[in-house]
Amino acid sequence: MPDRIRFLDRAWGTVFTRKSFLKFMGALVAFIAGSRLFSGRALAVSGRKLAPRPGREVSTAYDLAVAEGKNPGLITRKAVDALGGMKKFVKPGDIVVVKPNIGWDRGPEQAACTNPEVVGELVKMCFEAGAKVVKVFDNTCNSAKRTYENSGISGAAKKAGATVFYVSDWKFYPARMPADYEMADWPIYEDAVKCDCFINVPVAKHHGLSQLTLSLKNLMGVCGGSRGRMHWGIERKLAELAWFIKPDLNVIDANRILLRHGPTGGNLADVEERNTVIVSTDPVLCDAYAATLFDFRPQDIRHIKEAAAFGVGSMDIKSAKIKNINA
Amino acid sequence: MKMSNRWILSARKTVQTAFLLGLVYIIWQTRYPLKKFVNPEIYFHLDPLVMVLTAVAERVFIPGLFVALFVVMLTVVFGRIFCGWFCPLGALQDIFHRALRTVFDNKILENAPSKERKIKYFVFWALLAFAVVGIQLAWFFDPIAITVRVFSLNIHPWVNRAIDGIFAFILKSPAASQPVENLYYGLKNSFLEVSNPVFPHAIYAFLAFSAVLLAVSVRRRFWCRYLCPLGGMLGIISRYSLLKRVSQKCDNNCFACMHLCRTNAIFPNNTYLEEECVMCMECVTLCKKYPSRFTFSAAEKSGSRRNGRLKLDERGVTRAQFLAILSASFVSLFGLKHAMGTSKKKLKKPLRPPGSLSEEEFEQRCIRCGNCMKVCPTNVLQPAMLEAGPAGIWTPILNTKIGYCEYQCNLCTQVCPTGAIIKLTEAEKTQVRIGIAVIDQRECLPWARGEECLVCEEHCPIPDKAIKLTPTRNKKGQIIQLPSVDPALCVGCAICEFKCPTHPVRAIKVESL
Numbered sequence: 001m002p003d004r005i006r007f008l009d010r011a012w013g014t015v016f017t018r019k020s021f022l023k024f025m026g027a028l029v030a031f032i033a034g035s036r037l038f039s040g041r042a043l044a045v046s047g048r049k050l051a052p053r054p055g056r057e058v059s060t061a062y063d064l065a066v067a068e069g070k071n072p073g074l075i076t077r078k079a080v081d082a083l084g085g086m087k088k089f090v091k092p093g094d095i096v097v098v099k100p101n102i103g104w105d106r107g108p109e110q111a112a113c114t115n116p117e118v119v120g121e122l123v124k125m126c127f128e129a130g131a132k133v134v135k136v137f138d139n140t141c142n143s144a145k146r147t148y149e150n151s152g153i154s155g156a157a158k159k160a161g162a163t164v165f166y167v168s169d170w171k172f173y174p175a176r177m178p179a180d181y182e183m184a185d186w187p188i189y190e191d192a193v194k195c196d197c198f199i200n201v202p203v204a205k206h207h208g209l210s211q212l213t214l215s216l217k218n219l220m221g222v223c224g225g226s227r228g229r230m231h232w233g234i235e236r237k238l239a240e241l242a243w244f245i246k247p248d249l250n251v252i253d254a255n256r257i258l259l260r261h262g263p264t265g266g267n268l269a270d271v272e273e274r275n276t277v278i279v280s281t282d283p284v285l286c287d288a289y290a291a292t293l294f295d296f297r298p299q300d301i302r303h304i305k306e307a308a309a310f311g312v313g314s315m316d317i318k319s320a321k322i323k324n325i326n327a
Numbered sequence: 328m329k330m331s332n333r334w335i336l337s338a339r340k341t342v343q344t345a346f347l348l349g350l351v352y353i354i355w356q357t358r359y360p361l362k363k364f365v366n367p368e369i370y371f372h373l374d375p376l377v378m379v380l381t382a383v384a385e386r387v388f389i390p391g392l393f394v395a396l397f398v399v400m401l402t403v404v405f406g407r408i409f410c411g412w413f414c415p416l417g418a419l420q421d422i423f424h425r426a427l428r429t430v431f432d433n434k435i436l437e438n439a440p441s442k443e444r445k446i447k448y449f450v451f452w453a454l455l456a457f458a459v460v461g462i463q464l465a466w467f468f469d470p471i472a473i474t475v476r477v478f479s480l481n482i483h484p485w486v487n488r489a490i491d492g493i494f495a496f497i498l499k500s501p502a503a504s505q506p507v508e509n510l511y512y513g514l515k516n517s518f519l520e521v522s523n524p525v526f527p528h529a530i531y532a533f534l535a536f537s538a539v540l541l542a543v544s545v546r547r548r549f550w551c552r553y554l555c556p557l558g559g560m561l562g563i564i565s566r567y568s569l570l571k572r573v574s575q576k577c578d579n580n581c582f583a584c585m586h587l588c589r590t591n592a593i594f595p596n597n598t599y600l601e602e603e604c605v606m607c608m609e610c611v612t613l614c615k616k617y618p619s620r621f622t623f624s625a626a627e628k629s630g631s632r633r634n635g636r637l638k639l640d641e642r643g644v645t646r647a648q649f650l651a652i653l654s655a656s657f658v659s660l661f662g663l664k665h666a667m668g669t670s671k672k673k674l675k676k677p678l679r680p681p682g683s684l685s686e687e688e689f690e691q692r693c694i695r696c697g698n699c700m701k702v703c704p705t706n707v708l709q710p711a712m713l714e715a716g717p718a719g720i721w722t723p724i725l726n727t728k729i730g731y732c733e734y735q736c737n738l739c740t741q742v743c744p745t746g747a748i749i750k751l752t753e754a755e756k757t758q759v760r761i762g763i764a765v766i767d768q769r770e771c772l773p774w775a776r777g778e779e780c781l782v783c784e785e786h787c788p789i790p791d792k793a794i795k796l797t798p799t800r801n802k803k804g805q806i807i808q809l810p811s812v813d814p815a816l817c818v819g820c821a822i823c824e825f826k827c828p829t830h831p832v833r834a835i836k837v838e839s840l
Contacts, residue, residue: 020431027430105735105788133505141786141826143704143733144521145359150735165512166521170495208796208808209781228782228828232772266790 049176049185053193055246060084063320064280064289069327072255072277073121079279080125080251082323089249092130094196098122098162099247101203101218102138102153104264105146111256112265113147114203116156118253118277122199123160134162135191138221172224175244182233183240187224192245200247200283204254204290206262206270210234211301212294213263214287215250216242235306242283242312250286252278254293284313285320292317332618335608339411343418350415354478358520359704361738367475367698371744373398374471376557377694380454381745384463384691389745399564406565410551410558411605416470416539417551421589424543435547436586439594443553444603448644449652451559456656462663466695466721468556476721477536479701480529480710488523490514524706525729532697532710532721547589552603562602572599572610574619584610584619676839677715678725678819680708681732681759682740682749686715692747695721699739699748705730707821708739725761727837731825732761734788734818762819762837764793764812770834773809777801783823783835784810793817810835 065082067075080086090096100114108116119136126134136157140147144166148154157164172187192198202218209231210217216238220227222245230237254276258265265271274293280286284307288298298304298315308315350370357367371377372391375398382389398409410417428434450468457464466472494511497503515521542549551558574584574597585593588610592603597619610619644652676686680699683689700708700723707730708723715722723739725732737756740748751759764783768774773781778801784794793816796808812835821837 023430105733142788143359143736145704146733146736149360163509163512166515168491168495168515169522170491170499208784208792209779226828226830228780228826231780231782231785231828232778234779261790261792263785264788264792266788270790 048173050173050188050190050193051176052244053195053198053246056089056197056248058084058088058248058281060088060281061321062323063282064278064285064317065323065325066289067277067279067325067327068275069325070275071327072115072117072253072275075255075275075277075325075327076118076121076251076253076279077125078325078327079277080122080249082325083249083279083281086125086129089199090126090129090131090197094126094129094131095194096126096131096134096197096199097192097195098126098134098136098157098199098201099192099218099221100136100138100153100201100253101213101221102147102151103141103221105142105150106265107150108152109256109268109271110265111203111205111258111271112263113151113153114201115253115255116152118251118255119153119201120156120160122201122251123157123162126197126199127161131197134160135195136162136164137167137189137191139167139189139224139227140221167224169224177240177244181240183237183244186230186241188244189222189224192222197249198245198247200245200250202250202252203257204252204274204278204293205258205265206260206294208262210238210303212287212291212296214290215247215252215283216287216303216307219245219247219283235303236310238303239307239310239312242307243310247283248281250278250280250283252286252290254278254290257293259294282313284308284315285317288315288317289322333612336612339606339608342412343421346413347415347418350474351478354475354701355483355518357479357698357701357742359702359736359738361702361741367701367742368744369394370471370475371694371696374469374557375399376451376454376560377465377469377472377745379560380458380465381463381692381694383455383458384461385688386461387746391744398561402561402564403568405570406568406601406604406606407558407561408606409561410555411607414470414551414557415474416555417548417605419474420540420543420548420550423540424547424589427544431544435545437547437588437591437593439585440591440600440603444591445644445648446553447555447559448563449648450554451556451563452644452649452652453656454556456653457660460657460660461691462660462718463691463694465556466693468554469694470550470555470557472694472696473532473536473539476529476532476695476697479697480526481533481536483701484524484526484529487520490519491523522706526700526709528710528712546591548605551605552590558605565604566602568601569623570606570621571601571623572604572619572621574598574610575617577614577617579616583613587613677711677719678727678762678821678837678839680723680725680739680748681737681756681761682751684747684749686719689747690715690718690722692745693722693743694745694747696744698742698744699723702738702742703730704736704738705733707731707825725821725837727821727824727833731822732820734820734822757818760818760840762821762839763814763817764819764821764823764835764837766810766812766835767832770829770832771810772829772834773807774834777803777807779807780828781808781810782826782828784808786822786826788820788822789816789818791816794823 060083065079067079069075100119104112106112123134154164171190174185175188177184200215202215207213219241254274256271257274260270287304291298291301304315353365372394375395378391378395539550577597590603590605593599707725709726710721711724737751737753740751772778787794793813794810795813801807819837823835824833824837827833827835
């Protein structure tokens with residue numbers, strides 16, 4: 001069949017003349033080289049580690065400020081002002097990280113994520129104090145786009161001018177810690193450490209394992225890796241993490257608190273309105289006070305006790321100087 | 328000729344490019360929050376092959392049949408204009424051929440229409456015969472499904488990863504600056520995905536697709552003229568189309584129109600086969616001396632077909648061949664059905680997307696287009712290899728090692744073109760049970776070793792927590808909580824399995840119902 005032969009001949013001639021063969025091989029090499037880029041493996045992995053965040057020593061008039069009132073934004077401002085105002089923590093030209101809890105795909109009314117008004121107000125205050133950039137992010141538990149949107153935090157923070165972004169897996173680096181620390185070499189998000197001021201903004205809620213999730217537990221949001229494994233001996237790990245990050249300011253949002261079925265919630269019957277914001281430079285003191293909202297003594301909460309023993313803060317709310325504000 | 332008619336070629340190329348880019352854009356936007364610019368279903372609703380074969384195989388009426396009727400009407404009027412002007416796979420073949428010709432300087436000259444063109448009618452009739460007995464195989468041969476699948480499962484993840492990788496490279500280097508970083512965040516908010524999607528088995532879909540493209544180096548539009556069942560179906564209709572090519576009697580003997588016809592539709596005497604013609608308009612613009620035309624006028628049309636009635640071997644499929652296809656198809660498919668039935672009994676039912684039809688129906692209804700896998704925000708939906716049996720190849724299943732089903736997300740139920748996944752509202756979806764979680768007490772840390780864990784309970788999205796805790800004392804005397812699943816509450820979203828920190832075997836697994 002001459003037609004068939006011509007058919008094959010043509011196919012052969014397409015690829016296997018000398019000139020076209022060279023071109024073919026060239027295309028093949030280009031394809032393989034290109035596919036390395038597309039596979040994402042072409043980038044070298046550096047041996048870089050993150051050093052602990054230095055933090056700023058700030059002395060405040062009070063150890064802890066507690067503001068109560070109906071307007072979440074206003075009481076946040078009043079509480080921070082009681083400690084000396086945002087200017088004490090944020091210097092002009094600073095890169096500030098505001099780290100709320102954006103873990104779950106729930107609306108603000110469910111108290112699973114930080115109140116967006118609190119986050120928005122804090123961002124505004126940072127800019128008023130002269131911040132250059134305010135970054136808002138969290139390594140979410142549910143899918144990031146849903147949680148950022150549905151929690152309302154993305155919208156509120158962007159409106160206040162913050163840079164809101166999703167975490168990228170290539171920006172986690174191992175943490176440089178003493179070798180006997182359990183969190184040594186744990187992947188930490190670079191932006192959480194490379195900043196001039198770190199403001200930790202958790203929401204106060206119940207948690208099945210750690211009893212409560214407050215400012216210490218909220219720091220888990222800057223960690224990567226298999227975060228489930230942090231649950232094994234979580235008390236010590238949270239203390240080490242607080243030592244590593246050294247949040248400059250902790251703002252616990254207790255406008256709505258989740259009493260049961262935390263940390264995800266989802267049932268409005270488990271949510272209680274407390275209209276409170278707790279602010280301190282000491283995450284442990286902050287958590288110790290917040291524990292009393294749930295009728296716990298601070299020493300009942302294991303990770304608070306462990307963190308106080310570790311030395312990242314004090315859980316002694318009796319001797320702390322506390323400023324109560326009603327707004 | 329008063330003016331050049333080359334504008335019609337540019338028009339065709341513009342339409343082809345526009346429809347291809349439109350398809351890419353729609354596929355790209357098939358993701359959260361699914362702003363409905365155009366629902367990705369529409370490409371399949373327009374496809375009569377998919378609509379007819381799934382409807383026949385399932386014996387249901389699919390509303391998309393009405394939309395497909397539009398393409399049928401288009402074919403009745405204009406012939407296979409869908410293939411030449413609108414089909415994305417056709418456009419890709421044209422573009423790829425152009426690229427090959429530029430690089431390799433490879434000219435393919437055609438002769439009179441070859442017999443191999445009949446294969447596509449065999450494919451079409453065989454697919455229809457399979458559909459009649461309830462086996463839908465359109466998913467393997469449909470050009471739209473082939474294209475969409477490859478864009479969703481291969482091209483999109485690659486492009487996404489490449490752009491992400493380039494930004495990672497720049498932002499890790501000293502060239503990093505705030506504007507570049509802001510650009511990256513902006514892209515991540517709009518164009519890029521939050522995390523790069525992965526589809527480990529999608530390479531097989533890509534191989535099938537590249538075979539179609541590479542065949543272009545042998546014959547232009549190889550797939551369209553020899554294999555495409557949609558082309559065959561539209562070809563059969565286009566024999567009765569109104570628009571016909573009229574050619575003048577030509578004494579030039581250059582045969583340029585025959586040699587260059589991309590679907591091999593033209594005879595040496597300048598007559599043509601209308602079921603092969605895809606209205607590319609090349610022959611109209613090519614010839615300066617005796618240009619052919621396309622016309623609706625009945626008087627001009629007479630005699631446009633070669634010698635009126637076709638000779639036996641020029642027809643699509645002869646009666647004897649048709650009967651042969653039918654009997655061969657029926658024999659093979661009864662064997663196939665039997666084989667599928669026996670192999671299925673041994674298999675565990677796979678985890679299907681929420682709102683999926685029953686397993687038997689699902690396999691026949693699903694056209695493996697990959698829309699649900701593309702739209703899934705957690706990447707849990709993956710093409711099956713043999714997990715769902717040979718009949719379920721490339722159907723979506725939940726791979727709980729890669730992701731989990733987001734509790735309040737109903738996106739996969741919104742994009743299924745054939746209704747294999749029923750449309751659900753977000754509230755309805757939270758009530759749908761995908762499977763049920765089962766704790767393996769030999770692996771689970773609190774049960775097996777008396778250590779704290781409770782990652783499953785933490786992530787459980789059910790408002791009242793489907794994972795219940797029982798306090799107990801471990802050997803050291805500490806109080807620990809033992810998790811157990813409440814079958815009445817669990818919907819099988821598998822976030823517990825996905826987040827379970829025991830590796831490599833997860834201590835909690837979602838089993839199908």
